[in-house]
Amino acid sequence: MTSHPVQSPQFFLTAPSPCPYLEGQFERKVFTHLVGEKASDLNDLLTQGGFRRSQNIAYRPACETCRACISVRILVDEFQPSRSMRRVLQRNSDLIAIEYPAEPSSEQYSLFRGYLDARHRKGGMSDMTVLDYAMMVEDSHVETKIIEYRISDPDSRITGKSTGPLIAVALSDVMGDGMSMVYSFYDPEHRDRSLGSFMILDHIARTRQRGQPHVYLGYWVAGSRKMDYKTKFLPQEHLGARGWERFCSKP
Template identity: 50%
Template sequence: MRHTLPIATQFYVTAPQACPYLDGRRERKLFTALQGEHAGKLNDALSKQGFRRSQNVLYRPSCADCSACLSARIRVADFEPSKSQRRSIRRNAHLTRTARSPWATEEQYALFRRYLDSRHADGGMADMDVFEFAAMIEETPVRSRVVEYRDSTTDELTAVCLTDVLDDGLSLVYSFFRPDLPAQSLGTYVILDHLEIAREAGLPHVYLGYWVPGSSKMGYKANFSALEIYLDGAWQDLGDPAKYSNKTHPLSVDPIAQQVAQISLPDLRADD
């Protein structure tokens, strides 16, 4: 019987660059490669510790003097929609959902370009071409799905979400939608529908990425009930969003070596 030695998970830090969420800030990420037969176990374990997936990389903000970015997830069993969220459900009742393998299409890319050009024309993804888009969708070493939403009357593609299936929930990696239908609150609806998917599958959480106090791009996440954030090494109720600050402080972030030492890694040794 052949045995293989485990390869230690290595962590790296990106060079500082402009923060996409808060003006005037510099962003830095702690990241590790996601590959091999145990990629799913690593994705599950690190997602529970505030990491996010982008293609074959897991990352977490590690800025020098800022700790504003807080990983957020919703407890499915405790979630109750607000009045406006119930309206979004009713307004989108004509949409049909299809979950597909992670394979990019020209139709998806056309919608993606419309969304970026309208919502994020000056963002870091604004220049993404069709090949880079295909890589974002298809380069996944874990269990992922592309969830499409179509207008049942016209069959027009209306919204798309790249979703990872974790052992304790669904992680919304990236979503985009028709920007010309603001009254339908499509971004909110995609999250609400994923809560329903998770409930049907018996999964306890829906991971939303990062909530950033003071960021208009991320503020909507605080509108969901039963929202938890990952803070000081544990998940806790968000509570009052106003109590959180995005002020910088030179002692707000632990040294990189200490951050890495505090990460709990799964046993990635091959089974006998």
């Protein structure tokens, strides 16, 4: 019987299940638990190696016949917003974003529920209860923040805060080399604001203020239209067989 040091992570493999991104494909994932005093260091190391975090689990695709899922990170120091991104920033200049410790609220869950019902009714998260949401936010052994985006109110210029409507939320990990966007959602009634893109732009600004080089966006899947937006935030790097390499977009 082989013994393992207490701090040595053990990895497990899931059974095949239908791929949520590519029709006709099946996915498998390799995963480990992020617990204990070394959880943050392990999360940094695994994220840099292409893993993602969900609660106290770090996972990455381990599909037998497909390598379509590519880890993406934005190079913050070199990033300059495009003309369309500057329009997104201007369109959302009335928003106040406040970063908090990762604690759930009923207001967040109401927004989350509306987002799932409008955008992901048939997805794997569609039946999440308020307790499931609370676990998604709270069950973390690493430094995790929740960022609330509210429409400013008359006192916002004085207080820097807002009691206005909550229209978007981002759950993100603060790592040694940047921020990793774990999950984000928004009010589908405000789709004209391009809130998904705005939250990424806000994370780039926050990471730059922290003096860190990367914003991790998770996986990009070539051929999946729902993932196309990720490759617009240039320059960026993609993780391949030779490590992180600069991504060259097609003209």
